[in-house]
Amino acid sequence: MFEQADDIVSIEEMCELLRIGKNTAYKLLTSGKVKAFREGRVWKVPRIALESYVLTSIGFK
Numbered sequence: 741m742f743e744q745a746d747d748i749v750s751i752e753e754m755c756e757l758l759r760i761g762k763n764t765a766y767k768l769l770t771s772g773k774v775k776a777f778r779e780g781r782v783w784k785v786p787r788i789a790l791e792s793y794v795l796t797s798i799g800f801k
Contacts, residue, residue: 749785757790
């Protein structure tokens with residue numbers, strides 16, 4: 741689905757891939773809907789977590 745993306749993406753890359761704004765991205769991360777981790781103040785989002793979120797959102801998982 742997101743083959744051209746790196747295994748770990750930034751908030752900006754997440755926004756581009758999902759075509760959402762930063763506020764929505766941070767809401768998804770802080771609510772736990774997209775599994776990610778923080779390294780200091782920087783969010784690290786596994787590409788597989790984005791794929792899982794999309795598939796779950798459309799009812800495939």
